[in-house]
Amino acid sequence: MNYDYNTQRKSMALPEYGRxxxxxxxxxxxxxxREERNRAAKTIIQIMGNLNPQIRDTGDFxxxxxxxxxxxxxxxxxxDSPYPPPERERFTEKPRKVPYPQGDIxxxxxxxxxxxxxxxxxxxxxxxxxxxxxxxxxxxxxxxYITWNRxxxxxxxxxxxxxxxxxxxxxxxxxxxxxxxxELIPPVKKKPQSGKSQGNRQNKPFNRxxxxxxx
Numbered sequence: 258m259n260y261d262y263n264t265q266r267k268s269m270a271l272p273e274y275g276r277x278x279x280x281x282x283x284x285x286x287x288x289x290x291r292e293e294r295n296r297a298a299k300t301i302i303q304i305m306g307n308l309n310p311q312i313r314d315t316g317d318f319x320x321x322x323x324x325x326x327x328x329x330x331x332x333x334x335x336x337d338s339p340y341p342p343p344e345r346e347r348f349t350e351k352p353r354k355v356p357y358p359q360g361d362i363x364x365x366x367x368x369x370x371x372x373x374x375x376x377x378x379x380x381x382x383x384x385x386x387x388x389x390x391x392x393x394x395x396x397x398x399x400x401x402y403i404t405w406n407r408x409x410x411x412x413x414x415x416x417x418x419x420x421x422x423x424x425x426x427x428x429x430x431x432x433x434x435x436x437x438x439x440e441l442i443p444p445v446k447k448k449p450q451s452g453k454s455q456g457n458r459q460n461k462p463f464n465r466x467x468x469x470x471x472x
Contacts, residue, residue, distance in 0.1 A: 270328045274305055282329045291335070298336045302326060364418060366405035367398055372422060379426045392433045395419055400441040409438065 269279045278301065285297040302322050312318045324343045327334060332345045362369055374394050381387040395415055402410045412435045419427055429435075 270331065271325055274308055274325070274329065278305060278308070279329060282326065282334070285336075286330060286334055291337075294335070295337050298326065298334070298338075363422065367401050367418070367422075371398060371401065375419070375423050375427060379423055385432075388430055388432050391419075391427055391429070394427075395429065395433065396436050396441065399435060399438075403438060403442060 269276065281297075281301050281304075285294050285301065288294040288297060302319075305322050305325060306312065306318070312321055320340045323338050323340050327338070327342050328348065332342070362372065364371075371394065374390070374397075378387055378390045378394060381390065398418065399410060399412070399415050402415065415435060416429055419429070
């Protein structure tokens with residue numbers, strides 16, 4: 258007896274649609290009449306939509322179904338699609354490399370964002386806005402230092418690091434206040450232990466019956 262195993266069958270481009278859809282697509286590729294082939298393709302699109310109803314939640318789901326039909330047909334299906342057929346190269350090309358910022362971060366615990374904020378503050382004109390941004394920067398620096406190192410830090414260290422990162426162009430003025438640790442990182446509140454309330458219990462009288470031994 259010969260058994261028909263999936264491992265021996267043709268591989269499916271989109272297995273989520275199942276083997277039957279793959280067979281139907283392979284069949285309509287053999288239909289010679291173009292109008293009949295178009296009707297069969299529309300029927301398969303309806304079946305594919307019913308098999309994958311979650312696609313309906315995405316934008317332009319019909320376009321996606323027709324693209325899936327082309328993929329299942331290995332981009333070799335001559336029909337009058339309502340949408341331009343996708344290009345094979347679009348699905349086989351390697352993903353582009355994500356551009357990462359170049360250059361070393363001088364203080365990892367502060368990160369790149371702090372350095373960018375400092376550069377932006379340096380370019381600002383003297384005034385309340387620059388003072389406000391500098392105030393945000395030093396407090397975020399202190400919070401990041403504590404979070405990263407899990408230890409206390411003096412305000413002098415934060416001011417010294419700010420001076421270094423800004424190349425001496427940002428200064429701590431009288432209007433700038435460095436917050437305390439408890440203000441930056443509030444303590445975690447402990448959840449109350451769940452237990453049965455004793456106050457709502459009603460003490461019911463308990464009558465003890467004397468037990469008599471039978472002789």
